[in-house]
Amino acid sequence: MSKRFIMHKSKDFLRKIVEEDLKSGKYKEVVTRFPPEPNGFPHIGHAKSISLNFGIAREYGGRCHLRMDDTNPTTEDTQYVEAIKDAVKWLGFEWDGPVRYTSDYFAKLYDYAAELIKMQKAYVDSLSEDEIREYRGTVTQPGRRSKYADRSVEENLDLFERMKNGEFQDGAHVLRAKIDMASPNMKMRDPLLYRIRHAHHFRAGDAWAIYPMYDFAHCLSDYIEGVTHSLCTLEFENNREIYDWVIETLQLKPPRPYQYEFARLNINYTVMSKRKLLELVEKGVVSGWDDPRLPTIAGYKRRGYTPESILNFCEMIGVAKANSVVDVSQLEYAIRDDLNKKVPRVMCVLDPLKITIENYEGYEEIDASYYPHDVPKEGSRKLPFSKEIYIDREDFMENPEKGYFRLTPEQPVRLKHAYIIRCKEVVKDADGNIVEIKAEYYPESKSGSDTSGIKVKSAIQWVEATSARKIEVRLYDRLFKNEAPQGIEDINPDSLKVIKDALVEPAVIEEKADERFQFERVGYFYADPVDYTDEAPVFNKIVALKDSWAKKKKAPETTAKAAPKKVHTEGETAPMSEAEQVLFDRYTKELKLNSEVANTLARDQKLSSFFEEALRSYHESVTVANIVTNEVARELKNKEISALQFQPGQIAELAKMVDEETISTKIAKQVFEEMSKSGEDPAKIVEAKGLVQISDPDVIVPIIDEIIAKNPDNVAKYRNGNTRLLGFFVGQVLKNTGGKANPKVVNELVTKALSS
RNA sequence: UGGGGUAUGGCCAAAUGGUAAGGCAUCUGGUUUUGGUCCAGUGUAUUGGGGGUUCGAGUCCCUCUACCCCAUCCA
Numbered sequence: 013m014s015k016r017f018i019m020h021k022s023k024d025f026l027r028k029i030v031e032e033d034l035k036s037g038k039y040k041e042v043v044t045r046f047p048p049e050p051n052g053f054p055h056i057g058h059a060k061s062i063s064l065n066f067g068i069a070r071e072y073g074g075r076c077h078l079r080m081d082d083t084n085p086t087t088e089d090t091q092y093v094e095a096i097k098d099a100v101k102w103l104g105f106e107w108d109g110p111v112r113y114t115s116d117y118f119a120k121l122y123d124y125a126a127e128l129i130k131m132q133k134a135y136v137d138s139l140s141e142d143e144i145r146e147y148r149g150t151v152t153q154p155g156r157r158s159k160y161a162d163r164s165v166e167e168n169l170d171l172f173e174r175m176k177n178g179e180f181q182d183g184a185h186v187l188r189a190k191i192d193m194a195s196p197n198m199k200m201r202d203p204l205l206y207r208i209r210h211a212h213h214f215r216a217g218d219a220w221a222i223y224p225m226y227d228f229a230h231c232l233s234d235y236i237e238g239v240t241h242s243l244c245t246l247e248f249e250n251n252r253e254i255y256d257w258v259i260e261t262l263q264l265k266p267p268r269p270y271q272y273e274f275a276r277l278n279i280n281y282t283v284m285s286k287r288k289l290l291e292l293v294e295k296g297v298v299s300g301w302d303d304p305r306l307p308t309i310a311g312y313k314r315r316g317y318t319p320e321s322i323l324n325f326c327e328m329i330g331v332a333k334a335n336s337v338v339d340v341s342q343l344e345y346a347i348r349d350d351l352n353k354k355v356p357r358v359m360c361v362l363d364p365l366k367i368t369i370e371n372y373e374g375y376e377e378i379d380a381s382y383y384p385h386d387v388p389k390e391g392s393r394k395l396p397f398s399k400e401i402y403i404d405r406e407d408f409m410e411n412p413e414k415g416y417f418r419l420t421p422e423q424p425v426r427l428k429h430a431y432i433i434r435c436k437e438v439v440k441d442a443d444g445n446i447v448e449i450k451a452e453y454y455p456e457s458k459s460g461s462d463t464s465g466i467k468v469k470s471a472i473q474w475v476e477a478t479s480a481r482k483i484e485v486r487l488y489d490r491l492f493k494n495e496a497p498q499g500i501e502d503i504n505p506d507s508l509k510v511i512k513d514a515l516v517e518p519a520v521i522e523e524k525a526d527e528r529f530q531f532e533r534v535g536y537f538y539a540d541p542v543d544y545t546d547e548a549p550v551f552n553k554i555v556a557l558k559d560s561w562a563k564k565k566k567a568p569e570t571t572a573k574a575a576p577k578k579v580h581t582e583g584e585t586a587p588m589s590e591a592e593q594v595l596f597d598r599y600t601k602e603l604k605l606n607s608e609v610a611n612t613l614a615r616d617q618k619l620s621s622f623f624e625e626a627l628r629s630y631h632e633s634v635t636v637a638n639i640v641t642n643e644v645a646r647e648l649k650n651k652e653i654s655a656l657q658f659q660p661g662q663i664a665e666l667a668k669m670v671d672e673e674t675i676s677t678k679i680a681k682q683v684f685e686e687m688s689k690s691g692e693d694p695a696k697i698v699e700a701k702g703l704v705q706i707s708d709p710d711v712i713v714p715i716i717d718e719i720i721a722k723n724p725d726n727v728a729k730y731r732n733g734n735t736r737l738l739g740f741f742v743g744q745v746l747k748n749t750g751g752k753a754n755p756k757v758v759n760e761l762v763t764k765a766l767s768s
Numbered sequence: 769u770g771g772g773g774u775a776u777g778g779c780c781a782a783a784u785g786g787u788a789a790g791g792c793a794u795c796u797g798g799u800u801u802u803g804g805u806c807c808a809g810u811g812u813a814u815u816g817g818g819g820g821u822u823c824g825a826g827u828c829c830c831u832c833u834a835c836c837c838c839a840u841c842c843a
Binding site: 022023024031047048049051081083084086087101107141146147150151153154155180182183186190195196197198199201204206207208209223225227230242247248249250251252253273275280312328329330331332333334335336337338339340341343344345346348349352354355357384386387415417418425427428429459460462468469470471530532533534547557558559560561562563564580581582584585606607608609611612615616638640641642643645646676677678681728729730734736737738739740741742743744745746747754755756757758759761 | 769770771772773774775778779780781782783785786787789790791792794800801802803804805806816817818819820821822823824826827830831832833834835836837838839840841842843
């Protein structure tokens with residue numbers, strides 16, 4: 013069993029949220045959804061989302077819906093719906109219930125919009141598109157509200173209905189939410205809810221003249237379906253505020269869904285955007301949406317990737333919120349790892365070089381297992397053998413370089429599953445090209461019954477000349493030559509190499525042990541599902557085998573890669589105002605605060621006034637200042653002083669307990685947590701929880717001894733100079749005492765105990 | 769520039785204030801009739817920088833920097 017299964021896999025942030033929500037009873041069951049817009053072919057980025065949404069539902073015994081987000085009739089089409097359904101199924105998931113469509117909810121959505129109008133939270137705006145843009149303002153300047161924003165409920169309702177009935181031209185009116193034209197979040201500046209679109213919808217037909225916008229439709233569709241966790245990518249972070257606004261404003265009955273965002277998938281040497289993918293297809297750079305070089309699901313499928321490998325890949329890379337670019341080698345690893353334990357090994361010669369074994373007469377069939385010793389699968393085929401065979405041109409070198417293990421004029425080699433041969437003569441044509449090798453074999457060296465005693469460095473693949481089948485092999489390489497390709501200009505000209513006359517052993521075509529094979533020593537290949545016929549077989553290269561020989565040969569080039577040194581520029585802090593300066597001076601001079609603490613306090617009006625207040629009840633200022641600067645500051649980040657649970661006087665009390673060493677600073681943090689939740693007096697909290705610190709060595713020393721006895725390895729490491737481990741021992745003692753041991757004392761005692 | 773995010777070895781990515789996990793990649797051995805697999809080993813990681821609080825900071829506070837997203841009647 014490999015390490016991967018033993019390893020404890022820590023949960024990603026989304027799974028933690030789901031677990032927490034289930035535990036707290038916020039929801040009885042988790043419901044997720046995969047909500048693509050059917051306007052393009054799904055790619056591996058979608059696979060990540062599919063794996064997440066369906067995966068979470070499966071793991072936590074919930075449901076996952078498949079919903080087509082079809083609110084824009086001009087871009088969407090049923091062919092994409094089919095492609096998306098195929099992708100989900102291919103990856104091995106089943107959606108709960110039927111495929112859902114946002115367009116199924118158009119009527120309900122319309123009613124919700126009317127509701128908003130009645131609440132005076134939405135209005136019909138008749139500004140032109142340009143005016144709307146202009147009125148919206150910019151990121152630094154607030155927008156202005158439209159003069160139509162004050163229309164009466166009746167007028168709005170009437171207009172909205174007539175919009176629906178198709179009485180107006182496209183663009184004549186829109187429905188907007190009435191929120192805040194000055195919001196720092198641009199998305200909240202009276203976002204559009206509906207637009208007029210006299211267009212044929214691939215499902216709804218011509219029933220509607222108005223279509224809801226994403227921000228209005230998505231949250232409500234989630235709500236309608238009972239979705240609990242609405243997972244989307246990072247670029248929707250700004251939209252979350254509207255998501256919540258719509259649901260809250262409509263006062264929908266709980267439970268309601270919440271949106272969470274994660275980073276979308278990027279892979280180097282790959283483009284993922286619909287636009288760029290489309291360009292490649294339309295300009296004929298690739299053969300279609302299922303071109304094996306494309307990161308589309310259809311492409312991977314045609315290339316021969318397995319769904320398991322893609323799912324494993326998604327799991328391996330994890331989910332987080334940092335924009336990142338995954339190394340394509342991680343994907344390649346996933347497919348190799350999967351295929352290695354699954355597919356039969358066969359022999360294929362890409363670039364045939366004829367070998368005539370002069371001392372062999374006749375014909376035989378060699379029994380050869382499809383699987384190597386380390387793959388626990390059964391199965392074998394017959395390998396024809398005669399005096400004429402082909403090996404790969406790469407496996408012979410007349411003037412071998414150092415470290416070359418294969419056939420040379422001096423070096424024998426084993427024909428995999430068969431005999432050891434030796435080169436006798438190199439036959440060349442008029443131009444000096446090698447056209448044939450005359451060789452001899454060692455009769456007693458047959459695989460499995462070798463008594464020759466000859467040592468060879470390598471066993472190579474080969475095919476028998478008369479029985480070998482000619483196949484077409486399509487060798488795919490990465491589509492782009494740049495790590496971060498921009499577009500067509502970065503295309504790798506060698507991304508597809510077609511070999512028309514490769515030779516493969518007959519069993520591959522005749523027995524069909526599988527659709528995927530490992531061509532020994534070359535890579536994994538897949539019978540092309542479109543172009544393959546038994547008469548003209550076509551194989552796609554899925555991925556090469558790792559090749560440490562090729563790497564070694566290439567190695568010398570890759571020396572000059574200067575480590576990019578991080579240049580760091582230091583910005584300037586804004587100067588203090590006069591009043592702040594006065595405070596700062598007083599704090600540093602009179603109260604002897606260090607300049608950093610004084611600085612933080614002086615610059616923050618809320619903090620300093622809280623501090624001043626606390627000072628009134630306790631003049632020993634440094635601890636108070638520290639607690640205010642470091643702990644209270646956190647609470648005050650998004651809050652006013654009046655919203656605080658605790659009073660300045662209570663903080664003073666807390667500081668006093670620390671100064672008197674009743675409690676440690678560690679405990680003080682814990683007490684503070686409690687205070688900020690309950691507003692309870694610190695003394696009461698300490699008493700109720702028995703948090704008074706333990707400083708008595710007679711209590712602490714036995715605990716230390718016990719821990720030292722239990723961790724001989726770490727003791728040795730520590731004594732060997734790893735003094736960082738002091739923290740480990742102190743931590744253990746504190747854990748043992750419920751955090752109550754006086755850490756300063758523990759520190760001293762541990763140090764002493766360990767050095768004795 | 770307003771707002772919202774993000775920053776941990778080459779690439780992903782973990783870590784209730786207490787020994788900086790794991791995977792990929794790399795390199796080195798061992799096994800091997802695949803230069804594959806497998807096994808073992810391999811990294812002084814300034815946890816973006818600087819300061820502060822603390823016995824102890826990747827984690828708390830302040831500050832700076834870099835990158836991403838938002839001004840479609842797209843999603």
